[in-house]
C-alpha cells in the first residue's frame with residue numbers, strides 16, 4: 243500500500259513512468275470492476291480510459307485517508323454511472339437500457355458462475371466483486387459505496403443467497 | 411458471538427480483512443459450531459468460484475492504454491508541425507460515438523511523443539492495437 247501511495251505521489255508530480263506503472267497495476271482491475279457494473283466491454287473500456295485520465299489529472303488531490311485502490315475505484319464508480327447516464331440521455335436507451343438491471347445478456351463461452359454473478363442485482367454483484375475479487379474490508383466497501391456497514395453485510399447476505407440458488 | 415453475527419462476518423473472514431478481534435471471535439465460534447463451519451466452507455468455495463470466473467473475463471485491450479497515453483497529453487495536437495508531415499506520417503482522426511477526438515497511436519519523434527493517427531478507427535473495431 244505504501245508502494246501504491248508513493249506511485250500516486252509521483253504521478254501527482256506528472257511522472258510518466260510512474261503513471262504507466264500505476265496503469266499496469268490498476269487498469270485491469272478497474273476494467274473488471276466496470277465490467278461487473280456495466281456488463282458491456284466497450285463501456286467498461288471507456289470507464290478505464292476516463293478513470294485513468296482522471297487519476298493523472300487529479301492525483302494531487304488524493305489525501306491519503308483511504309487506500310489508493312479505494313480512491314481509484316471510487317472514481318471508476320462515478321465514471322460508470324456518468325457514462326450510463328450519458329448513454330441513456332444520448333438516445334441509445336434502447337440499446338443499453340438493460341445494461342444494468344436486466345438479466346445478463348447471453349454471452350456464449352461464459353461460464354455459469356459468471357452468468358450467475360451477472361444476473362445478480364447491480365448492488366449485489368458489486369459487493370461480491372469488491373469482497374471476493376478485490377478483497378476489500380467491509381469498512382472500505384461501506385466508505386466506497388457511501389452506505390452503512392450493516393447495508394454492506396445485508397447486501398452480501400442476499401448476494402450469497404441468490405448465488406447459492408443459481409449455482410445449486 | 412452469535413451465529414448470525416458470525417455469518418455476517420464470514421465473507422471478510424474468508425478474504426482475510428477482519429480486524430484481529432473480529433477474526434479471533436469468528437475463529438473461536440467456528441471451532442464449536444458445525445453450522446457456521448459449514449457456512450465458512452461454502453463461502454470459501456464461493457470466493458474461489460468468483461475469482462476464477464472474474465479472472466476468465468476478457469482481457470483489457472492494449473488500445474485503451476494508447477488512448478489514455480495520448481489523451482493525457484504527452485503531445486498536444488498543436489505540437490504537430492510541418493516536420494512531422496514531411497516525415498511522412500499518415501494522419502487521420504478517430505472520433506468516438508461520444509464525439510471526442512482520440513488518437514489511435516503514437517511514436518517517439520525527435521525526442522517527442524507524437525500521435526500517429528490511423529485513417530479511421532471505428533469504435534466497434536476491436537482489432538488489437
Ligand SMILES: [Zn+2]
Nearest residue numbers: 413443445446
Ligand atoms: Zn454458529
